[in-house]
Amino acid sequence: MQDNFFLKKRFKSSIIISIILLITYGAMLITEFSIAKGLASLPKAFEWGITNFYPNAKSLERLPNILEKLFETILVSIGATTVAAIFALAFAVMGSATTRVSPFLSGIARGFATLFRNIDIAVWSMVLLFTFGQSSLTGFFALFFVSFGFLTRAFIEVIDEASSSSVEALQATGAPYMTTIFQSVIPSSIPMMLSWVLFVAETNIRSATLIGILTGTGIGFAFDLYYKSMNYNAASLVVIVIVLTILLIEYISNYVRRVIL
Incomplete structure (x- = not known):
């Protein structure tokens, strides 16, 4: 058999x-x-x-402009991640089986998370281009929507795993709903939530580089501009700066994870 x-x-x-x-x-x-x-x-x-494909003395003169574009990309990525995390926390509380107010609201929260998470960031960028054009706002909202969907789903799972027993204990004592959220759910879930936020921030910085080519902003646009004008030395400098930045951010992120977990 x-x-x-x-x-x-x-x-x-x-x-x-x-x-x-x-x-x-x-x-x-x-x-x-x-x-x-x-x-x-x-x-x-x-x-x-x-x-x-290597930087030369002339391309190094463009380094201040490249760093300025890089700083813009990092700010947009971190901003989108932070705002998405705030909204995701509210929707995760509604969507979690442990803390949901009603099955109807829980279904709506999970539906939004599924919708925004499963549409690729490049698709969001192309759709938003029709509304906001080539601007940093387009990249911000594209990163925000995908981050919101991903973090909402991740936060729901964190809340269900980390705080179910403590929520039941507080509910048994007759504690109000908001007291349960702020004294049980958030304190017990915050380390894992921060870990997910750091992960999404890392991912967004990588994604923002590619999104910049579509939106005409940030470090991605700088690379696209230099590459299409056949200034390969400057384009290679952009690539090196991006790689070093990603490695640095990953090192910082891993260090923070070790501290909070």
């Missing part, structure tokens, strides 16, 4: 793998992609990168 089960499982897995391989092969035929040509072009690609 057990052997038949494993045989059926292997058969299904083989079918799925075969379908994936057929789809991949079909896509290669349609797009005229050749693995051999791709591998053969790697040496030339590395050679071009070594000879063109």
Whole structure:
């Protein structure tokens, strides 16, 4: 019986793998992609990168402008994350099975979280471009919507896991609803919530770089401008600054997580 089960499982897995391989092969035929040509072009690609993609003395003159754009990107990312966290906390309290006021409001809160979380940030940017045009506000709202959806879902799970027993204890003593929230839910959940906020802030700084290409703002726009004008030395300096910034922020974020958890 057990052997038949494993045989059926292997058969299904083989079918799925075969379908994936057929789809991949079909896509290669349609797009005229050749693995051999791709591998053969790697040496030339590395050679071009070594000879063109490095900062020089002239590109270093643009460093103050690049840092200014980077600072703008970081501010937009942190601002969107902070505002999203505040709204997410309110919706998470409504959506959590532990603290919900009513099933109806809980369903609305979870619905908003699902909607905003599952629409890609690039899609939000393109939609918002019609309203706000190429501006920092477009990037801010795109980051805000995705962060809000993600954090609401994460906060709901944190509240359900971290504070269910303490909430039940306070409710048994007849404590008011707001007292339960501020004396039990938030204190017991805040370390994990802060950890999620830091994670989203890191992600948003990375995403804001790409969003800047669409919205014409921040460090992403600086890279796009230099690259399209074939100023590869300045473009490479932008890339180096972005990488160093991401590594620094990740180090700070990990340190803060170790302190609060």
